[in-house]
Amino acid sequence: MYRKILISIALSSILTSPAFSQFSDNKVVVGVMGDQSGVVSDVGGPGSIKAARMAVADVGGSIDGVPIEIITADHQNKPDVASAIAREWFDRQGVDAVVDLPHSGAVFALMTIATEKKRSLLVSGAASVEITGGRCSPYVTHWTDDTYALARGTAAALTEQGQKSWFFLTADYAFGHDLEKDASAVVQERGGKVLGSARHPLNTADFASLLLRAQSSNAQVVALASAGADTVNAIKQAGQFDIMRTQKIAALHAFVTDVHSLGLEAAQGLIITTGFYWDDSDGTRDFAQRFFKEHGRMPTREQAGVYSGVLHFLKAARSAKSDDAAIVNAEMRQLPVDRFGRQAVVQQNGRLAYDLGVYRVKSPAASRQPWDYYERIATVPAATAFRPAAESGCSITASVR
Numbered sequence: 001m002y003r004k005i006l007i008s009i010a011l012s013s014i015l016t017s018p019a020f021s022q023f024s025d026n027k028v029v030v031g032v033m034g035d036q037s038g039v040v041s042d043v044g045g046p047g048s049i050k051a052a053r054m055a056v057a058d059v060g061g062s063i064d065g066v067p068i069e070i071i072t073a074d075h076q077n078k079p080d081v082a083s084a085i086a087r088e089w090f091d092r093q094g095v096d097a098v099v100d101l102p103h104s105g106a107v108f109a110l111m112t113i114a115t116e117k118k119r120s121l122l123v124s125g126a127a128s129v130e131i132t133g134g135r136c137s138p139y140v141t142h143w144t145d146d147t148y149a150l151a152r153g154t155a156a157a158l159t160e161q162g163q164k165s166w167f168f169l170t171a172d173y174a175f176g177h178d179l180e181k182d183a184s185a186v187v188q189e190r191g192g193k194v195l196g197s198a199r200h201p202l203n204t205a206d207f208a209s210l211l212l213r214a215q216s217s218n219a220q221v222v223a224l225a226s227a228g229a230d231t232v233n234a235i236k237q238a239g240q241f242d243i244m245r246t247q248k249i250a251a252l253h254a255f256v257t258d259v260h261s262l263g264l265e266a267a268q269g270l271i272i273t274t275g276f277y278w279d280d281s282d283g284t285r286d287f288a289q290r291f292f293k294e295h296g297r298m299p300t301r302e303q304a305g306v307y308s309g310v311l312h313f314l315k316a317a318r319s320a321k322s323d324d325a326a327i328v329n330a331e332m333r334q335l336p337v338d339r340f341g342r343q344a345v346v347q348q349n350g351r352l353a354y355d356l357g358v359y360r361v362k363s364p365a366a367s368r369q370p371w372d373y374y375e376r377i378a379t380v381p382a383a384t385a386f387r388p389a390a391e392s393g394c395s396i397t398a399s400v401r
Contacts, residue, residue, distance in 0.1 A: 022321060022322035022323070022324060022327075023063070023066045023317075023322065023323050024094060024096070024323055024324075025094045026066060027066060027067050027068070027069055027094070028063060028066060028067070028068045028069070028096055028314070028317060028323050029068075029069045029070075029071065029089075029093065029094050029095045029096050029097075030052060030056070030068065030069070030070050030071075030095070030096065030097050030098075030099060030310060030313075031070075031071050031072070031073065031085075031089050031093075031095040031097070031098045031099070032048055032049045032052045032070060032071070032072045032073075032098075032099055032100050032306070033072070033073050033074075033075050033082060033085060033086070033098050033099070033100055033101060034048050034074070034075065034100035034101060034102050034125055035074065035075065035076065035077050035102050035103070035125075036072075036073075036074035037074060038074075038076060038077055039077070039228055039229065040077070040102045040103075040125070040228060042255075042257045042261075042300075043102075043125075043255045043257055043300040043302045043303070044100050044102050044124070044125050044300070044302045044303065044306070046295070047291075047295050047297065047299065047300070047303040048099075048100040048124070048125075048302065048303050048306045049070070049072050050291065050294045050295050050303075051291065051299065051303045051304070051306040051307040051310075052070055052099060052100075052306050052307070052310045053070055054287075054290065054291065054294070054307055055306075055307050055308075055310035055311040055314065056068045056070060056310065056314070058311060059311065059314045059315065059318070063314060063317055063318045064318065064321070068314065071089070071093065071095065073085045073089075075101075075103070075106055077102065077103045077106065078103075078106065079103070079105045079106045079108075079109040080109075081106075082101075082103075082106035082109060082110055083106075083109045083110065083113060086098060086110050086113050086114070087113060090113070090114075090117045090119050091117075095119065096119060096120060096317075096323045096325070096328075097119065097120035097121070097122055097310075097313055097325075098110065098114070098119070098120070098121050098122070099121075099122040099123075099124065099306050099309055099310055099313075100124055100125050100302070100306050101121065101122075101123045101124065101125045101126055102125025102126055102302070103125065103126055104126040104127065104128040104130075104131070104174075104175065106126070107121070107123055107125075107126040107128070107131060108128075108130075108131075108135060111131070111135065111137050111139075111140055114137065114139050114140065114325075115137045115138075115139055115140075118139065118324075118325045118326060119139060119325050120139050120140075120141075120313065120325045120328060120329060121137075121139060121140045121141070122140075122141055122143060122306075122309035122310065122313060123140065123141070123142045123143065123144075124143045124144045124302050124303075124305030124306045124309055125144075125302050127144070127145065127146050127147050127150070127175070127253065128146065128147060128174075128175070128178070129146045129147050129148040129149075129178065129182075129387065129392075130393075131146065131350070132146070132347070132349040132350045132351040132389075132392055132394060133349075133387070133392045133393045133394055134392075134393035134394065136349045136350055136392070136393075136394035136395070136396055137350070137396075138326065138329055138350075138396055139325050139326070139329055140350050141309065141329070141332060141346055141350040141351075141352065142350055142351050142352060143305035143306070143308055143309040143352050144275060144276075144301050144302055144304075144305035144352075145273070145274060145275045145301060145356065146351075146386075147175065147178040147179050147182060147253075148178075148182050148386065148387050149273075149275070149356060149380075149385040149386050150179065150252050150253055150273055150274075150356075151178070151179045151180075151181075151182035151183035151186070151225075151252055152182050152183065152185075152186045152380075152384070152385065153273045153356040153358065153380040153384070153385045154183060154223070154250050154252055154271065154273040154358060155182075155183040155184075155186035155187050155190075155223075156186050156190070156380055156384060157273070157358040157377070157378035157380055158221055158248070158250060158271065158358075159186065159187055159190040159191075159192050160190075160378070161377075161378070163192075163220045163221045163248060164187070164190075164191060164192035164193065164220065165192060165193050165195050165217075165218070165219045165220045165221070166183070166184070166187050166192060166193070166194050166195065166219050166220070166221045166222075166223055167194070167195050167196050167197065167198075167213075167214045167217045167219035167221070167222050167223070168180045168183070168184070168194065168196075168197035168198070168222075168223045168225050169197070169198055169200065169207070169210050169211070169214060169222065169223070169224050169225065169226065169234055170197055170198070170199045170200070170225040170226065171199070171200060171201075171202055171225060171226035171227070171230055172199040172200060172201055172202070173202060175227065175253075176199070176225045176226055177225075179223075179225035179226075179252045179253065180197060180223075180225040183223055183225070183252060195217045195218075195219045196213070196214075196217050196219075198210040198213050198214065200226075200230070202230065203229060203230065204230055204233065205233060206237075207233060207234045207237045207238075208237060208241075210234075211234070211237055211238055211241050211243060212241070214243070214247075215241060215243055215247070218247075219247065220247060220248060221247065221248045221249075221250050221271075222238070222243065222247050222248070222249050222250070223250045223252055224249065224250065224251045224252060224253075224254075225252050225253075226252075226253065227253040227254075228258075231251050231253065231254050231258060232258055232261065232262060235249060235251065235258075235262060235266060235267060235270060236262065236266055239266045244268075244269045244270075248269070248271055249269070249270050249271065250270075250271040250272075251270055251271070251272050252273070254270070254272050254274075255274075255300045255301065255302070256274075256277065256278065256298060256300055256301075256371070256373060256374070257297070257300055259272075259361055259373045259374075260297075260371070260373070264361065264362060264363060264364040264367055264373065265364055267361045267373075268361050268362060268363040268364065269360065269361060269363075270360070270361040271358065271359070271360055271361075271377075272358075272359050272361065272374065273356055273357070273358045273359070273380070274301050274356065274357060274359070275301055275354055275355075275356050275357070275385075276299075276300075276301035276304040276305070276340075277357060277359065277374050277376075278298040278299060278371065279371075279372060279374070280357060280376070281340060281341060281342070282341060283339075283340030283341025283342065284304075284340045284341075286340075287299070287304065287307065287340055291303070291307075298371045304340070308337065308339055308340070308352075311338075312332060312335070312337050312338075312346075313328065313332065315335060316328050316329075316331035316332040316335055317331075319331050319335060329350075332346050333346045333347070333348060333350075337352060339352075339354055342354070342355075344382070347386075347388075347389040348389050348394075348396050349389040349392050349394035349396055350394075350396075351386055351387070351389065351392070353382040353383075353385075353386045354382050354385075355379055355380065355381055355382050355385070356379070356380040356382075356385045357374075357376050357378075357379055357380075358376070358377055358378040358379070358380060359374035359375060359376055359377060360374070360375050360377050361373055361374060361375075362374065362375050
C-alpha cells in the first residue's frame with residue numbers, strides 16, 4: 001500500500017511538472033519585430049517592445065515554471081530583411097511567436113514562412129484586410145484595426161450623422177486604394193455621393209493643389225486615405241487653407257501620436273476612427289498609465305495591440321500547456337479575449353473583432369490634461385466594423401488542426 005502511494009505521488013509530480021507540458025526547449029520565446037528607428041517607429045518601435053514586456057510581466061514571467069523570453073529586431077520596413085530575421089529566429093533561436101509587424105509587404109512574406117515553419121504571427125502594425133482574407137493562415141491573428149474597419153467605420157458613423165458628400169485624397173498605392181474603395185462603398189450604400197478623388201504619391205510634401213480641388217468640390221467630408229507623414233502634411237496644410245471651417249477632415253488611418261506631433265491647434269476638429277484610445281475606459285487608462293511610466297508617451301493602438309496579443313497568446317499557451325503553434329492558435333480562437341476590461345473574440349480567420357470608436361479631436365481649450373485629445377462622437381459595433389469571417393475569402397472555416 002505504501003509503495004502504491006509513493007508511485008501515485010511520483011506520477012502526480014511528473015504530470016504537473018513543467019517538463020510534462022509540451023514546451024519546446026522548455027521555454028517560450030516571443031520575438032518583437034518592427035520598425036525601431038524609421039518612419040513608423042513612433043507608433044510601434046520601442047513602445048511595442050515595452051508593451052510585450054508588460055504582457056510577459058502580467059502573466060508572471062513564466063507559464064507553470066516555463067520561462068518566457070523576449071527578443072527583438074528591426075525589420076527596417078523591408079520584406080527581405082523581415083524574412084531573413086524570421087528564418088534565423090525560427091530555425092536557430094526557437095522563437096514561438098512573432099509580434100508587432102508593421103508593413104503589409106513584410107507581413108505577407110512572413111505569413112508564408114510562419115505557415116511553412118508552423119509558428120505564430122500576431123500582427124498589430126500592418127493594416128491590410130487580406131491578412132485575414134484570401135491570404136489568411138491558421139497560424140496568424142490580427143489584433144488591430146484593418147483597412148476595411150477603418151474605412152467602413154468612419155464612413156458609417158459620418159453618413160449616419162448626415163455627412164453624405166465625400167471627396168478623397170488618396171495615397172496612390174494598394175493601402176490607400178483599399179481605404180478609398182471601402183469607404184466609398186459605405187457612402188454609396190447609405191445614399192451618399194463621392195464627388196471626386198485626387199491621388200498622390202507616397203511621401204508627398206505639397207498638398208496645395210489637391211486640397212484646393214477638395215475645397216472646390218464643396219464635399220461635406222474630405223477623407224484622407226493615407227498614413228504617416230502624408231496624413232500629417234495634409235492636415236497641416238488643410239489648416240492653412242482654413243478647410244476645416246466649412247468641411248470635415250476625416251483621417252482614415254491616424255494615430256494619437258500624429259495628433260501629438262501636430263498639436264491641437266492644427267488638429268482640432270479632425271475625425272479619427274480607432275479601436276483603442278488611452279482615455280476610453282478604466283481598463284485602457286490603467287494600461288496607459290503603466291505604459292506611460294515605462295515609455296513617457298501614451299500608447300498607440302499598435303502598441304496596445306501588441307500587449308493584447310502577447311497576453312492572449314500566453315494565456316492560450318498556459319491553457320493548452322503547449323507552445324505548439326497549431327494547438328495554441330486553436331486555443332486562441334476558443335478563449336475569450338480580455339481587451340482592457342471588455343470582451344472580444346478571435347474569429348476563425350484570425351481576425352480579432354471589437355467595437356470601434358469614432359472621435360473628434362478636441363480644441364486646445366477643451367483639453368484638460370496632456371494627451372487629452374479625443375472626444376467620442378460615435379461607436380461602430382464589431383459586427384459592422386469588421387468583415388464577417390464567412391465573407392472574408394479566408395478558407396479556414398474550422399478550428400486549426
